[in-house]
Amino acid sequence: MKPCSVGESGCGKSTAGRVILQLIPDSDQDGVPDDIDSCPLERNGLRNSRLDMQMIFQDPQDSLNPRMTVGSIISEPILEHKNFQAKERRELVEQLLISVGMNPRFTNRYPHEFSGGQRQRIGIARALALSPDFIICDEPIAALDVSIQAQVINLLEDLQEKYGLTYLFISHDLSMIRHIANRVAVMYLGRIVELASSQVLYSTPLHPYTQALLSAVPMHDPKMERKRKRTILVGDVPSPADPPSGCHFSTRCPRAEDRCFKDSPEWREVSQGHQVACHLV
């Protein structure tokens, strides 16, 4: 499965991902997304859960230690969790490098010797090292050039097929999500506002925010792009430290009514598998 979480910066999509892996503690207050049931694992349980759940980070520049070789970066989780002999470990690292499309002889090189796309491949190899079932991909292509993005996406899809992985794919790129996701959750200011299968969400978006978001994405076809009707939202995303009362989107919603400013909309299922939080749907 490939559920995706989509939203603008500051909406809490990365935070949600990190809370799931407990990379940051769940404060159990309003700042944390409401709809996520983060598993209250203790330290040992959490440690073991890392065997099944891994993460690919956004910035391959920041998430690889510049002083470690590629080999030691990829073998670190193996050293930490498994009792492998040095030779086994080395072989596994080489295999992992091959599976992400890199030369296995690169083990003794340092991250700075590689381009952004290659560094992201190293990050993917590290996430695969413990053969997890579930990987959170936090904006894995946002820092990459357009011509490299497709390479990394294709690699992620190949790996998913090969190892039967589940991805939680966090991104702000709606066209890419349409390509990769089975199900999509749209987030706004710390809440999921709409959740549906990818097909349904893109053809019949119900939440006004999803509609505005989709209409704001530029399409790379000049004829269609110039004919489209745009919903341009006014104002900015409010501060998550002081979210508006009622529906969080009420301050920018083109259709907001009185009750939207007072009551928080209920999260409900409007059709099979299509959930939305909006008074007006």
Next chain:
Amino acid sequence: MSNQSTILQVENISTRFHTQDGLVHAVNGISFELKKGELLGVVGESGSGKSVTMMSLLKLLPMPPAEIVSGTASFEGQDLIQLDLDELRKVRGGKIGFIFQDPMTSLNPVLKIGYQLAEPLREHMGMSRKKARQRSAELLDLVGIPMAENRLNDFPHQFSGGMRQRVMIAMALACDPKVLIADEPTTALDVTIQAQIIDIVKKLRKELGMAIIWITHDLGVVAGIADRVAVMYGGYIVEEGPVEELYSNPKHPYTQGLLKTLPNLEGERAARLESIEGQPPNLHKKPTSCPFAPRCTHTMDRCRRENPVLIKRKENHKVACWWNPE
């Protein structure tokens, strides 16, 4: 379009950087023209030389390490490249406005917005303090900042990202520029805010009629606003043409590849994305062959020997490629 007069004519600009690791050939002999009131989109990936080209025109690059090796840029009868710093100051922020990518780092954090807006007005137009302030408020109003007058006393940190970019646009427009160069003006912004900014630029363009060079890596943004598009790769313009023609009938394998790699928001969902294999070119080597040859699917012997020049294939549609199946 044909009887529009040219406002900026750039010929054969080459810029390189002297770095510790040797020479970097960032821009290699770029020529283009900009017509009055036109919006030229410049598309390319990081390192393709799109920003360096535009910054070379106004000598906004630190020199050294940068060095403009050759080229001319004629603007209103002057060659910008030959101007000394005093003369250039009259052009920068005056007749040619510049919007930078990151509104966070291009505004001075310790000066009030009102002061920063008034600066070009007093410098270039010789306005009095009072008049400049009045005009500043008008400008903020023009770019859609509510309660403009009150906000003149605010500091940049009191504005959101989108609002800051509006302030940058107001500043670039302060002296009624003939040409506006916008370097990735929406890249740091969220999609809904990006849509707002694009909307404002479209509106202002209609009202004020300046020519715009819009630098971006986003083919979608350019599709919606540009009249003409130049695609850059490895320090060269590899393809240039009217926007509809270029998107519907791309000729260069790089442009074709780029358009194919992008997933679509509507229509059929591709089972697999097409990708351009390989890595962007190494700019340390002096280019003697086509920069795209190592990644191209149509490479011939000639591509590895000779660098193709940008030549006309059709009316207004220029391509730099030896491969021509037609």
